[in-house]
Amino acid sequence: MKVYFDTIGCRLNQSEIEIMAAQFRRAGHSVVDDAGKADLVIVNTCAVTSAAASDSRQKIRQAAQKGAGQIIATGCWATLEPQAALNLPGVENVVLNENKDNLVSDFLHITPLIFDLEPLAREPLPGDHLRTRAFLKVQDGCDNFCTFCITKVARGKGVSRPLAEVMVDVKNALDGGVKEIVLTGVHLGSWGKDLNHTSHLRDLIETILKETTVQRLRLSSLEPWDLGEDFFSLWGDPRLCPHLHLPLQSGSGDILKRMARKTTPEKYMRIVLDARIVVPDIAITTDMIVGFPGETDELFEESMEFVRQVNFAGGHIFPFSARASTAAAEYDNQIPKAIRKRRSAAMRAVFAEMTHNYQSMYLGKTVEVLWESGEQLPDDRWLMKGLTGNYLRIATNTSFNLANQITQTKIPSFSEHGLHGEIID
8 A cells, every 4th residue: 555644733743644654664555755646645734823724624635636545634633623624525534633643553453563563764754744854752742731822732631752662763763874863742841751750851862862873863842941950961962953942932021921831031031041151052943923912012022122132043933823722712902913914024024134143153164964855956966955953954056865964064155045055075
């Protein structure tokens, strides 16, 4: 059987389809790069915003239009609106998040234990979701109560994967030739808390760095209140990528309270300063929500000013999206769409300037780039795109496909694809 996977949303979704792909391969089936070639299409949906839910539905419709044999919808949007997912063309089954881990075994009518027997080395997914980096799911669910977030409803309570299980996944990824491993989770920083009262994410990181030869280890999104006093000492090992994604959501203390975020601008800034003392060139990126209910012009300006003070390396900007079953959807003082759109544009402009300034610091410098994807050009050369440890996106033209290779690369200028790199022989 030929299987095609599609997904949108977070890195956790990417990790999950990689797990399912490996399970199908272990059972003797193949993974293809186009829905039109597939007997089965699995779409891992997202519901973090209304736009993400819309994109999820569009992915399913596109698979049906290409003539997919049958479609299974899973993930957050499908979990929240299973009947709506079933009503889409081609969808024969909806698998809720709580049953996602058994999706493959249930579909194939086999015991899940088969996947534990001689597990295969990790292979990148073909097609649009090709990643030479391995996204490993180490945690799922969330025990926070942010008033804007639907993910807790869709994913349930926080659950950590045991250390031994994670290490098996790490070994399989390395056996497959992976150079970079990305640890993912809904609430990654809470890893270990449900296993015992002493485990912390830093224990997992230390074990991976101590017991493996992974060349790069990257952390996905971390809530700023999860980091202990000595957390940044981990960056004494240069294999830990100098990049932190710390969702702020608002630079206004009043709005953070309305969001039920467990931080304040002052606490957040302390974390940023602590990180930069240990790793001066660390890239700190974030997520921001604009137009949250009750955000006055003055509070928005307060948020903008704090963002400038932090001086982020980049970030994602979201206009507030009211999600049913969340507290914020019922708040008074909802902000009109036109104002949310205007504030989003203003915030994006500030972030664009900060990102350009951060990238400009590396002009003329030599960095290590892990080349992730390549496009063959008409002249038989390759357009390669890759990432530095601090998440700078680099593009270059080469004579060879350098996917999954790390090279010393000089950055002389910007290009239409971002920073332009010249590989040093």
